[in-house]
Amino acid sequence: MDLDRLRNISIIAHIDHGKTTLSDRVLELSGIVSARDMRAQYLDSMDLERERGITIKLQSVRIPWRDHVINLIDTPGHVDFGYEVSRSLAACEGVVLLVDAAQGIEAQTLANCYLALENDLEIVACMNKIDLPAADPDRCAEEIEAVLGIPAEEVLRISAKSGEGVGDLLDAVIDRIPPPTGDADAPLRALIFDSHFDQYRGVVSSVRVMDGTMRAGAKLRFMQAGATHGAEEIGVRSPDPQPVDALGPGETGYLIAGIKDVGAAKSGETVTDTAAPADEPLAGYRDPKPMVFCGLYPIDGDEFPDLREALEKLRLNDSSFTYEPESSGALGFGFRCGFLGLLHMEIVRERLEREFDLSLIATAPSVEYRVHTTKGTVVEIDNPSEMPPMSEVDSIEEPWLTVSILTPTDYTGTLMELCQNRRGEMVKLEYLSPERVELRYRVPLAEVVTDFFDQMKSRTQGYASLDYEADGYGVSALVKVDVLLNSQPVDAFSMIVHREKAEDYGRRMCEKLKELIPRQLFDVPIQAAVGGRIIARQTVKAKRKDVLSKCYGGDITRKRKLLERQKEGKKKMKSIGRVEVPQEAFVSALRLDD
């Protein structure tokens, strides 16, 4: 195919600014999806995406426009899925940067725009939702000019809802975004930018051919993995898969190579043809590192093998989470899992529960600490219960973030207060425009993981937005708080917190548990301790009576059934330090929201 007739673009934006809706209009306008087959958020194909109304995975489609072929990638806007955006950009020469004309520039508008600039991509800026009464396109255009340096008059105006301006946008894509370059005669080099597992077809990879031609039936070498696979099928999505004989330089499509394990066709892999192999692989990507960790345990201990199988299967479609088995005195056998962020954690958990019919308990999210021991060793721990005894700890480093908060100026004060409460250090405060401020702070990741986002939203009526990136490790005055039940530590409730917040955490946990733990035959002390020092304490008083009601003839069957149920319930309880704790108590105590 003639390179000049190709365009490869991604749509990037802050969450909810309308990327997927714009893709809908493009599918319609280009005629590849008929009005009859059209449905809103067409490319959000996962149930969870549709229910939550957000995009989680990138989607690539090929559309015809004005004698040209545009390959368009719809990307997610949520910060947890930034890895999807960076992978998409590596397959493109340009982006459509979408800005909600009623919201203006938000945190991921900026972050994704910078990402496009770093990749030397041509940016077509475009305001969306101009149909909204609250839209203020002129002011929004000024803001784009002021903040991103894109001249206001170049900013397009569309409504992805009504379709207004979408044709012009596609024209602009063809006119302004450069066609790919690539040498048709050079050895094949194609970049895998996404892979997923299909029950029937095995691994299906999204590929962008950089040089040379990929042919169906060819023997392909996966350069990083060092393996060879036959190209069983190559094709393009439009949006349904259509097999083709060959993908030339600059083209984007899919590859099925009889691979059963996504690990063998990782994103960032370079594929070449064994007949005339390339010497050097493409740049590839760095694997994203999990940022937050939690333990996932089946509520019913018998489901442990099912959970393992579910994790294995789910990882075929989402290689960005990690898991390894662990066990807990309180929760039994489970897995310690690592995620890209809190939303990612929530989604993985929900998918495990729904797609594999499991009921799970998740422990409180943790981050990865580096513990320097008095013996001079360094231990990395992502589970508080792995912490060496405090007496052997010399210092603890925790991961930090640089967060960037974009907010209307009115909320500057309350957000500074929030950041300070969270041990934040201000890096800068910059007026992006008279109405909009960017606050930059360094904040420990652990502080962001505990409801920072919700706090930020509630303090600003939802107007502030947040972006962050990892910013190294730093020593902090951290301690491990243990929670003891009848003098026995309950590993699931241990937490690493800043020294100044230890007492507060300990007190809250003791109070919560006092409400949740049923009275036993003896007094049960609940204590929070740092090292050997008790910092909070509650007592569940011994139970003094159970039923003292009448037992007449009509009650006998009912009483027996009640006893049977209580017996069953007892069997399901976990015994910790002789205290019988119902599973629900753990579930409620570990609930994040209170």
Place this chain on the structure above:
Amino acid sequence: MPFCRHRCDYCAFATWTDRDHVAARYLEACRVHAARLAPGLAPVTSVFVGGGTPSRVDPTPLLAVLAELPVAEGAEVTVECNPEDLDAGRAAAFAAGGVTRVSIGVQSFVAHVLDALGRRHPVEAVGPAVAAARGAGLDVNLDLIYGGTGESRADWATTLDGALALEPDHVSAYGLTVEPGTPLADDPSRHPDDDDQADKYLDASDRLEAAGYGWYEISNWARPGHRCRHNLLYWSMGDYVALGCAAHGHRDGVRYWHVRTPERYADEVEAGREPVAGSERLEPGARRLEAVQLSLRTEAGVPVAALPPADRAALVGLVEVRGDRLVLTRGGRLLANEVATRLVDPGEAA
């Protein structure tokens, strides 16, 4: 007799306040049913006419039901009464009709506690009611409830003293229990406090036992020779026949229960059908387990083999060995469920 003047706050019994017009038809159905069952019955050793409020209905048709039954010589025949209903005339009629015992729903001798329980009789009605029963030569049980809203320890002492002053033969003292679906259940602010009820249970045990009432089941005390035989029958897996709506029976290892409403009961009986709504037969092992669970509640206790040694260790202070039996201690009576959930089938021998 499933008819009450007014529904008490805590009551989950099958009883109605708006169906008095059904009473006559219902009593006749009971009589017909009794007559139908009688030929298949061995002489009955006890009869219990329970509530609702049997003392509200005309005694004549009520006693006519009794007359159909093959009541054994010296049998115990109890009628539940509300204090305000029991006058000399009714008591005499009962006695003449074969009744030997009344169980009076006193609940409390403190006006504000009665009020809080949603009971409408005046405290002053109890004395005359007991006198009327005595006058007719009837045995007397007083039913008491502790743990109503606003009841202090002193109030409960007043109630215990009030009951003892009337010298009943038998006292039942129940902890107020929150049954689902009652007005009480809907108002957590009025739910009884466990510790308070535990204290009051021990108060009852202290006072009643000191006054010569022997403990024989968790919530029951009696003067020597006056234990309720009907209750003992329930707790010793004896056989009993159900009569009336929502009544339960137990015969030949089968537990069964009747349809719930008086109208349906009458419909069934009039149509010549047995008014049974459901039944269950337990496996021998399950039956033995049920037997020990019931027996545990009583002074007879359970065979030692019914409680595994490990559990006995966990329950130190709650059960004590008496010969080859394990019996609840005073503390154990308060936590009988804890003990009961650990009981096992003691095997064929027991």
